[in-house]
Amino acid sequence: DGGITQSPKYLFRKEGQNVTLSCEQNLNHDAMYWYRQDPGQGLRLIYYSQIVNDFQKGDIAEGYSVSREKKESFPLTVTSAQKNPTAFYLCASRPLQGARNQPQHFGDGTRLSIL
Amino acid sequence: AQKVTQAQTEISVVEKEDVTLDCVYETRDTTYYLFWYKQPPSGELVFLIRRNSFDEQNEISGRYSWNFQKSTSSFNFTITASQVVDSAVYFCALRGNSGNTPLVFGKGTRLSVIA
Secondary structure, eight states: OOEEEEESSEEEEEEEEEEEEEEEEEEEOOOEEEEEEETEEEEEEEEEETTTEEEETTTTTTTTTEESBTTTTEEEOTTTTTTTOOOEEEEEOOOSSSTTOOEEOOOEEEEEOOO | EEEOOOSSSSEEEEOOOEEEOOOEOOOOOSEEEEEEEOTTTTOOOEEEEEEEEEOOOOEETEEEEEEGGGGGGGEEEEESSSOOGOOOOEEEEEESSSOOOEOOOOEEEEEEEEO
């Protein structure tokens, strides 16, 4: 079955440590997105990518980095510069060909906590 | 700039009651797309419906119905005869017609259906 796989489901970070969240999709979607969800804050966009080797900052990109070396993969690194990383992280993708009303499909999320 | 407002943070209803979740949006685009997603306790976002700005026809799907009114910039979601399984956080989202931009989400409404 096609879908978006995020791993790990739970992740713990020590102070000063970088951690990487994985997002893989086999839907052949062009665009991929990372969102952060905090209680009562809804979903806030961190980064997105519409094509391999290209990506754009979202509303809260500081303290995060991404890469898009392959169409299927869009890993997110939470760096030590992100002082409040505890949150639920959601990866999404969608095709760009065709109508602009295509919805974004989401993975199951990764919950990141500070030790 | 795009903006989505879900004024209701939390709603509690007793099973079998009807409930309406409000969504008000702002955009300068003449063509735009609206979406509703459901986030059950497990965390993944489930796509429910999309609506194009040029299609003001309301839609019904089983116990779910959506009322789109351009005149008031609203896209409200009604659940008829609510069930415990409807308990979730519901998000309204907007995409403008300015290229293939990411979705802008409201902060969500947490619905609790009590047996």
